[in-house]
Amino acid sequence: MTRAWDAGLAAERDAWRAALGTAGFSDDGATLHGPVRWLHPDGQTVTATIEVTATESFPFTPPRVRILDPGAELELTFHRERDGALCLWGADVAVDDAPWSEPAQLLARVAGWLAETAAGWPGDDDCDLERYLQPDSRMVLYDRDILVATRGCVRTFTDAGGQRVTVSGEPQRPPSRWRVNKQGGGRRNHRRRPRVGRKQRRLAWVADIGQVDRVIADWDTLCAVLGSDTSEVRRLVSIGVVEFVILRYRRADADGVLALAVAPALRGNGYEVRACESADTSVATRMLRAGSTAFDLADRRVAVIGVGAVGSFVADLLFRHGVRRMTLIDPQLLRPGNLVRHLAGEAMVGYPKAAAVKAKLAGLGFDVSGVDYQRDRLSTPEQAIRVIRDHHLIIDATANQRATALLAWASSQIAHPVVSVCVQRQGGVVRVDRFPRRGDEQHLDPLPPSTAFDLGREHGCDEPVSVTPPAAVVAAAQLTCRVAIDELTLGCALPATLLDVLIPQEPPYDVLGMHTGSTP
Incomplete structure (x- = not known):
């Protein structure tokens, strides 16, 4: 029994083969052989003989084309596979408009390939x-x-x-x-x-x-x-x-x-x-994929306070984006139970979380001499003022209301921004707030806590454990990084609050997507 999709593809291939037949190609059922007329650089029109084979992946990939006789003295050089098949199109050509599915375009492409080869591929810069x-x-x-x-x-x-x-x-x-x-x-x-x-x-x-x-x-x-x-x-x-x-x-x-x-x-x-x-x-090549802001971020000093689940991925993203001067602050040791949501791996269990994150950053192959870490807990106004004064930006990933309030107060004393992130409703909502506010900006109202979720408990750990899934942690880190880069590059385009609803909640957060605080 012929499958409908198979029959459709077979009909398309048969029509394509028939069109090549009208262009003078013979067909033995496996390959087609026929002429291609092309213009030699000396001005003469030459007729080549080629072999065309539709592979099993056709029409989603080009057919296999080989030159049997170029029609003139010609050394076949570039843009060929090892077996002699021509490389006629790059992998970036959209399949929806595949030019090779039109025999006229296919033959024109082969003619152009022959002309370019005869001319020595002038201006061709493919280093392959x-x-x-x-x-x-x-x-x-x-x-x-x-x-x-x-x-x-x-x-x-x-x-x-x-x-x-x-x-x-x-x-x-x-x-x-x-x-x-x-x-x-x-x-x-x-x-x-x-x-x-x-x-x-x-x-x-x-x-x-x-x-x-x-x-x-x-x-x-x-x-x-x-x-x-x-x-x-x-x-x-x-x-x-x-x-x-x-x-x-x-x-x-x-x-x-x-x-x-x-x-x-x-x-x-x-x-x-x-x-x-x-x-x-080389560093230049490693940073090609870091984005257009990497150069601007290299000399900016950032402190990440709380390098647990969210904070560890925030540090990683900022470092990959080009931030090279970073302070990591966290009082805790890395536990086996942390690993499912943490950047670090099994080898760093028992080490300070901040040290574990720096070790992971070092594994990227960049210079980490500008990354410092402290096993410390932020708890006093003096600490908050000092850390804000010494950095261009503070990331608050503590998920601790007291620490957040302390940093928000300190940012009002010294005009360096603080970006605070938290994951709420067991991963259903991600929220990022920036302090201090600019002009008449307003933060969104706090999301009331929900009693519909039970917190887990880990053996050997007295504190309750959130069962927030890893995907929500990564989403929070991504949103935080977006806000941080906006601040570090002085873009100032984002509002004071970004709240992303990942799982619908009660109104007004019953629709998936982004909610924002008011802008000035």
Whole structure:
């Protein structure tokens, strides 16, 4: 029995194949073969012969297209898969308007691909040389700022699992080409392998090969771009010293890095070349995803008071957004029961919560020297005044009415903002208030406590435990971070209260969504 959706797709594919047939393509039931006319850069119109195959994922992905005969002398270079299939569209092309589903657009795209290839892909800046080689399972890490000044042999460091290789900027002198035969009066003995020291193993060879106009697909094409370094690299690979070749290159105005794993072939006299996934560890690259405000936040001082469930995620989000000067304050130790809603993990149980959060931030790979932590409880006006005076912004995540009142009072004495967050109604409502108010602003009225929920109790802990779910904690942290960034960047666009209803409550909070305090 044919499924309705299967029949619909089959009909679409049949119509597509028929349309290619009218364009002169033959169809053997599996692949189609036919002509494509394209304009050569010399002005001549050329007819190529191509092979088109609709894969099982068609029409949600483009068909597989291979060039059987370009119709003119042509070296096929970029924008191909390893098996020769053409890369005609990027993954960002919307499937709803898939141009490959229209045969005329497909053939026009192939014609353009051939013309671009014949012209040498002028202006093309895709730095994806790794796609033309068999992959290696390891990831190679490098710091772009260090790599740019590096050339020749450098040391690498591999993690215990063997999956992560870090290329250092530390030069390493390779073994000499020959060993002295002392018994033979100091004569050179070319038949003896040089002695390879412990530090002379698993090295990387770093080179800058400039503009690239062809792919690197094997050892021979690698040697072609290495130029005068070829002989030395071949020697070092053959004796097991160099295991990686790191190539800096350019495509148009874009810079790229290709990390290759190289080794003598297991059979024969050749060499194997595989592409490793590579990644830049520099701060600039790490911060690309931090948002447009990251630079503005770097020198702002923030104190997070209460780094339990919500506060730990607030600290994490602000640090990821670019805040690098932070004070974490909390009096408690991390308990096993905290873990389901806390940023930290099992390894930090028994440590101060503030220390546990700093340890997690350190794991992101950024400098945490500007992050301080204190195992302390905010309880006096003097403490509140001091912490507000020393920071541009205070995050109150204590969920303690006394601490919140103390900080609100202190913010009225020193005009530095305090952002107070709490999760209410067992995760049904998230509320963020900012102090002091500006002009005629008003906070929303307090949400009355509900007696409809029972608090849990944890063995060994005298205080009742909220059963607020983790999703509500993360939602509270996200809303707090939004308000904090608005204050730190002087946007001042948000009202004094943001209250997000996650689970409908009694009126006026019986509808999901955001409620706000009045604005001036």
